[in-house]
Amino acid sequence: MMPNSSVPAAPRDEAPEAWFEAVYDRLKELAHRELSRGSRGTLDTTALVHELYLRMNVREELTFEQAGQFFVYASRAMRHLLINRARDRVRQKAGGDWVRITLSAAGDLPAAVESAEQALAIEEALERLEQEDARAARVFELRYFAGLDAGQIAQILGVTRRTADRDWRYARAFLLTTLT
């Protein structure tokens, strides 16, 4: 479809939630396709996020003032994707109304449930970190969920590389101590 004037373009303060939803939907879509390809290689988040970036930019569904803003949303979207899947998985264990079919290549349900619980624990710890040190939490998000390196993160957040590096170390140490 052709982008046209009805597409909400412009100031990024206008409707961040709408943007976020768009990024999230597309990411979910891409991730689904990657996975349904079966066992041929695992998902590559970095490639996924970049692919998403290209698609969204090319198609002008969204116009980001800065590329950085996109990655912030994308990492958040990936985080949501993980958490939603984990919740689905845990809910499935509890038993749903209908028979559900797993598309996971592994097919190992106990292991999948364990991973889901781990993901939920990470989410909980990350929420705590956000209360303590929001920037460190953001650095962790960009690194873990969007696959960016310290240099890229520093650029996006407008901090020095050293700061970004320190934030990462603090976030990691915080999460590790919280999780154990």
Add this chain to the structure above:
Amino acid sequence: MNRPHLRELFDAALDLAADERAAWLVRQCPDAALRAEVERLLAADAAQSAHVIDGRVEQLLDAVGEIAAPMPPAGTRIGGFLLHEKLGEGGSSVVFRASREQAGVTQFVALKVLRRNLYTVDEQRRFRDERRALSQLQHPGIARLVEGGITEAGTPYIALELIEGEPLLDHVRRAQLDLAARLRLFVGVCRAVDAAHHALIVHRDLKPSNVLVTPQGQVKLLDFGIAKLLDAEAGIDSTHTAQAPMTPAYAAPEQFQRGQITTATDVYSLGVMLGELITGQRREAGDSRTPSSQLEDTAVPGALPAPPVRMRRMLRGDLDNIVLQASAEEPRRRYASAGALADDIERHLRDQPVSAHPPSRWYRASKFVRRHRGGVVTSAALLIAVAAALGIALWQGRIARHSAQRANAMRDFMVEAFAEAKPGAPRDGAPRITDVVSQAIAKARADGAMNRAVRTELIAQLGAVLLAQADITGAREVLQWNYDEARARFGDDDALVLEAGTPLSEALVLAGDYSAARVLVDTLLARVPAADKKRAAELRQRSAHLANRGGDYRRALAEAGVALDLARASGNRQSLQQAMIYLANQQLAVGDIAAATAMLEESVALVEREFGPVHLKMAETRALLSRAYRRGGDLARAETQIRSALAIVDAVLPPDHADRAYYLNALTLLLIRQRDFEGALAAASEGLRINRAAVGDTHTDVGNDLNSVGALHAMLGDYAAAVPPLRESTRLAEESLGSPHVETALTRTNYGDALARSGEVSRGEAEIRAALAQYEALPQRDFEQEAKAWEKLARLRLERGEPVTALELLTWLDAALTNVAAASAYWDGRAAALRANAVLLQGDTAAAIALLDTAALAQSRSNDPHVELATEIALLRAVAAKRSGRADAAQRRDDALQRLEQLRHAPAQLRAWGRELGDAAAAQP
């Protein structure tokens, strides 16, 4: 509030060496609890843990896995169908037996429910488009699509004809079919696939379980095109790449590599399936061994059509080669189509030689194969390049007046249009520009959501492209629609109305509807803002052109002058160059050769300064200057100019570029003037070849070249060779320009003349008369062309010795000439010579001599000395003098024969008079 403190302590400690930290912390942090926390953080930081957060999120994501949407249980209703038992399920869908009541009849279908919901409008639209295409696929060998839709919850479903049958492999085993029976069955599969390919539908997931055999022995292919239907991104990607579900064992390499999916993809799957059908086992991907070498003595009983030893012998050779060629890794090495694969198997069944070669010979055959299949592959790359180029061109042209967003919108639309373009048939190769553009226009017109201003502008641009590609009828319709829309929406005074009207005015001119064009051009000229000098220049130029076509050459000249002034004032060098060229054209039209030559010489200097000596604009200018020199009789300089124009084309453009054909046309005209008909025929033939390749067989330029080639054969006296190209050019003109149209009538006249002279007199004359009827039906009649057609008819009669009917025809010629605005001495001479010829046939030499004196006088006054006519007049005068026994007969004879000798390629009639005068040389053919 001690938390920020925690972070500070952690950071500061990190700056110290590991063994200094403990002592430092004791000094800095008396709070033991806080200190313990810092120490835990530091320990965690130092640990080379293999915790999941040290890995990549995708590992965790994979481990959690995805849970599909819940599947509806039996008894549920979907899209009017009641679900019964589950028939099967795959990675992306579940199939149910389902039924519905319709007009008292229970219809059973196989209902496929997708596991994935389609939420966005885009996804749903693509699904519906694809479903519509599939519903048109009707073939006895293909399970019909009954219905398809999307439930309110967003779940897509497809109802297919429910086939009672056995999967292919089960069937051949159970029925214990022999090799020939298996092959015949497989040919049926190939034919069904081929039929779908002709409907532009690729299966993408062919495998034995998708092929059922009914109790009647009819093969039925399931799930045609379903793979694409399931492919969420198919419509977004710029090329058709493999994203969809497929079955790895039968999937072609390009499906794994996300390469381009073409009909060759299905041919690959057919090859694998054929291998399995005849050897009982599936070929592994990338296996280059022959099927016969893989037969195992321990094969499952019934899997093989015959015992292994016999099978090896039967497969070795042809069938090995057929399987290998069909399942070749590289798409272009495979069979060009499923039909070609079927043909080869049938040849094998009839014990005829097959086309498949052993691998070592594929390389030799690759050139041939590339011609068929490579075309498809390269076309995609080409399309992307063209799309990019066009996108940029649109963008550059519009950026000054519009926001970048709008320009980008148009560019993206075009890129998408190119990406979505499909060739007319799977093997047609690259889609033509006109196809792409027409599709794009249809899409833009149907797109109600598109910004109207963008749409108006876009369609104006696209219509102009269609015009440039000579789809005049199509362009006119589209541009008229666009103009009417723009007026209705924006009001007559809006700039967009001007934008939409300008290309429409060109279309009307090209369509020959001069009266409508005049009204529009005058309207637009009244509205164009004074500041928009560039557009004013273009419209004024068009107005000049209309005056020219109306025969008002003075007005045309004056308006072309105004256009030149406007172009100069616009400061746009491109406009200026065009205006100069156009004015020179008008000067040529009124016969002001000197002014035209001066204008063009100035233009050469301008182009040299602005664009450099080796530039296409220079080629254009030099070609026109060549024409001016030619008209001025300076054939040598004319030749220099046109040859240097061609040299520029050779230097600047790739070989066989369409522009080369354009200049070859000018060269052809010059060589005709030099009476080098062989050279002209060679140039015209080369132009024809280039144009056929460059613009397609149906372009008007091709028609024009065909007309030249045919006419030249006729000039060389080979009428039999002249007829076919002229017949084709007439047909082409009829199709692309329509009738009545000047060009159509012109080439029809030539066709009729050649036909008559090649022996089909009455048919030939009928064609010329039909052409005359067309001329007379033109909204703006071209009396000079009508005169030429009457002349051709009259000459045919004269050469057959029928002076009375010839004289009747000549009165029509005179009538036409009285309407020619710029009556010329040339035509006066010509008409008199023809009439003299007639009366001479009637034996009235005195009247003939009087007429010939008139003719000679008129001819000598003509500023366009015509050597053939001069020779004709001289010969007729000598013949008349001889027959009447006049004293100057010998002198006239010597003069006439000398002229005849100097005339290259003298027409047969002239040579006949030469013989009558006793010239031995003229007797030679």
